[in-house]
Amino acid sequence: MVRAMSHQDLTLTGLSKAFSETRAVDRVSLTVKSGQFVGVIGRSGAGKSTLLRLVNRLIDPTEGSVSFGTQEITALRGRPLRRWRAECAMIFQQFNLVERLDVLTNVLIGRLAHHGFVSSMAMRFTDAERAMALEALDRLSLVPQALQRAGTLSGGQQQRVAIAKALVQQPKIMLADEPIASLDPANATLVMEALKTINSEDGLTVLVNLHTLDTARAYCDRIVAMRDGRVMFDGTARQLTDDVVRDIYGIEGLQEFNEAVTSTAARVKVPA
Numbered sequence: 235m236v237r238a239m240s241h242q243d244l245t246l247t248g249l250s251k252a253f254s255e256t257r258a259v260d261r262v263s264l265t266v267k268s269g270q271f272v273g274v275i276g277r278s279g280a281g282k283s284t285l286l287r288l289v290n291r292l293i294d295p296t297e298g299s300v301s302f303g304t305q306e307i308t309a310l311r312g313r314p315l316r317r318w319r320a321e322c323a324m325i326f327q328q329f330n331l332v333e334r335l336d337v338l339t340n341v342l343i344g345r346l347a348h349h350g351f352v353s354s355m356a357m358r359f360t361d362a363e364r365a366m367a368l369e370a371l372d373r374l375s376l377v378p379q380a381l382q383r384a385g386t387l388s389g390g391q392q393q394r395v396a397i398a399k400a401l402v403q404q405p406k407i408m409l410a411d412e413p414i415a416s417l418d419p420a421n422a423t424l425v426m427e428a429l430k431t432i433n434s435e436d437g438l439t440v441l442v443n444l445h446t447l448d449t450a451r452a453y454c455d456r457i458v459a460m461r462d463g464r465v466m467f468d469g470t471a472r473q474l475t476d477d478v479v480r481d482i483y484g485i486e487g488l489q490e491f492n493e494a495v496t497s498t499a500a501r502v503k504v505p506a
């Protein structure tokens with residue numbers, strides 16, 4: 235069935251970003267349907283981070299456009315641009331928490347995107363916001379840690395706090411840049427499962443950069459494989475066979491990916 239364009243579809247059209255001689259992202263065009271869980275894979279330097287940063291407008295493209303439904307994201311300035319950044323939650327490899335603050339306060343910081351300047355400076359939160367933050371922590375099984383300093387948590391717990399913080403932003407789309415790259419396998423599984431649960435329960439679109447093929451195959455509805463800034467493959471996990479990976483990345487690439495598969499296959503739990 236052909237689905238009509240949703241007001242929440244994300245569309246990239248001829249999107250490029252050049253850093254002097256390097257075309258980090260090179261004429262990328264794709265549409266992410268509302269509610270999809272999309273994995274972007276590729277070796278270091280393929281352009282995955284740059285692509286996500288173009289989507290949330292941390293950087294501006296050299297050419298092309300990003301739109302969300304009927305809204306032209308690349309044209310936004312001032313307040314509408316700040317609103318878009320709030321609607322576009324971002325999870326980073328290094329968690330981006332304030333380590334000396336407690337977990338609950340870190341989650342509440344996610345609400346500041348919805349505050350004016352004064353209440354933002356004063357870090358004043360309503361009871362409803364505290365309840366929302368606790369609910370988000372509860373979904374991530376982190377209520378017992380709510381009053382603990384963020385810096386004392388394990389990496390996996392910190393990344394789940396970052397997800398809770400992103401949730402209270404009430405985003406329209408969740409972007410995750412290598413969210414499990416610094417985690418041990420057990421914590422990596424918990425974080426991927428948390429993202430998957432949010433995607434399926436809330437219908438939130440998730441765009442996640444990953445560098446291991448097995449993780450992308452296990453969790454993503456759709457995989458986009460990049461090389462040198464370009465999209466070399468865009469399809470389902472089943473379509474991304476070893477032969478296709480070999481075609482895209484060459485024999486070394488397949489070995490590299492297979493090593494990742496072999497070393498992590500036992501560790502990454504594939505959801506039923």
Ligand SMILES: Nc1ncnc2c1ncn2[C@@H]1O[C@H](COP(=O)(O)OP(=O)(O)OP(=O)(O)O)[C@@H](O)[C@H]1O
Nearest residue numbers: 253256257258276277278279280281282283284285
């Ligand atoms: N601010 C910048 N200035 C100059 N070059 C940059 C900048 N950001 C990225 N690049 C270059 O653009 C290319 C793509 O980088 P990008 O970080 O998007 O790749 P990646 O696939 O996310 O890699 P990694 O997994 O290592 O983060 C690389 O060649 C990188 O060196």
